[in-house]
Amino acid sequence: MGDKKLEKHKYRTIRDYIKKRIQTGKYPIGSYLPSENDFCNRFGITRTTIRKALDELLKEGFIVKEQGKGSKVIERGKSLGLLTVKGISGSIDYEVETIVTEPSRIARWDPIIPFTLTNEEQKSQCVYFQRVRNINGHPVVLENNWYSLNALGLIESDEFVDGSFFKTLSRKHLIEIMGAEQELRSKPASIDVAKKLNILEGAPILHISVRFRTSKPGLNLYGDLYCDTSEYPIRNSYFL
Amino acid sequence: MGDKKLEKHKYRTIRDYIKKRIQTGKYPIGSYLPSENDFCNRFGITRTTIRKALDELLKEGFIVKEQGKGSKVIERGKSLGLLTVKGISGSIDYEVETIVTEPSRIARWDPIIPFTLTNEEQKSQCVYFQRVRNINGHPVVLENNWYSLNALGLIESDEFVDGSFFKTLSRKHLIEIMGAEQELRSKPASIDVAKKLNILEGAPILHISVRFRTSKPGLNLYGDLYCDTSEYPIRNSYFL
């Protein structure tokens, strides 16, 4: 199992090997990786190299290191600076329900997207789906999502892992979120949005336009979100 | 000049030494640090150690490394995930003007702060100041700021470096922003806010509550911002 292309950049090869095993659940969340010396013996490398690989996984948020114990696999994405509804994905305080209101289908790019599409994206059709997030039975976030059909292909919305598109990307396609750009606006709700969020037309809502960059070259995810923040504010935290 | 407390954690000592020289402008922004071998000779260490130190400075956003050239000092805080008005601090597209509307003074904590204060903060008085950010002559952001008097002391708002509180902390007090937590809400403008932002009462504005964590133990900065996003949206980006 060990010998693939170990030419140069050994640490990258090993980093990607470990990453893949984490993504596919062979190193489950909460478990400890084999020790550094284990990896050294297995792959015929030195600790310098495996430590470099683990350091990258640490930076990317796949593991944490505990001196004297080992390297523990963690759930990625919490420490990622993503905007989340207070409670969502923390999911302790509130009951969150995700409803697909428009199943994924092939469509044309919506001009509402305020980011500049790449040439490849403009030439390609896109996949679109719409979701609503409910908290305690009340709709709070209306989500429109797009991505380039050519870059990924159509993923059926009823195949989402735990109802999460990001988890689906990670577990089934080994694609990770690498970053995002966002624009935030406060504006009055349109009739359409007000209807879907069950609020009054003209009530202030938070409009978020976001572009997620992924580890797959050429694949970006575009989002257009409408949030009713009157009960549940949007949260965002980042560190170091 | 080299021998201070080199007992253990040499790389931390050297990291902090370099960091301090960056903060105080002895390694100016845009310049290149001495080469790794230079540092090795100067401090009597090996490249392993200096590289570890530089790696931390890289993670913290003080430098970037360029193979074959060297380590370049960069302006920190851009890659920091902070919410910024589109254009602010990029400051290329728009003319941004910061006006202190309430000079810093000793005050009591405002109950509007939605974060839990530490015991030390509750026992201490606080320093408060208010600012307005203008873009092209139009007020766009109204800012209320607090921090614990005991943790830092009163900094006069007319001593701010470039009008920036963060720059003042870094250059004059060697304190850096380590992270933040934010809550975002869309709501109608109150009379007071509407007046200061020169908009209609009830117009939708973006309300941001933020707690910045700093490198100085016990010091947090609390912000309460009201943004008129009708012309200039708020931006936020983070990577890896």
Place this chain on the structure above:
DNA sequence: AAATATTACTTGTACGTACAAGTTGGAATG
């Protein structure tokens, strides 16, 4: 004079070694 090659730098990767520091479970002790 222009294109090419060399040289002297820089950072990047990887080898190997040694010991410090933290954790854990079992052996020795009381």
Place this chain on the structure above:
DNA sequence: CATTCCAACTTGTACGTACAAGTAATATTT
């Protein structure tokens, strides 16, 4: 039996060496 101690693990720090890869200015060649 409870406590202490120790041995065997883990990761953390630091030493030293070697060569690869990228950059830029200089020397050489054309």
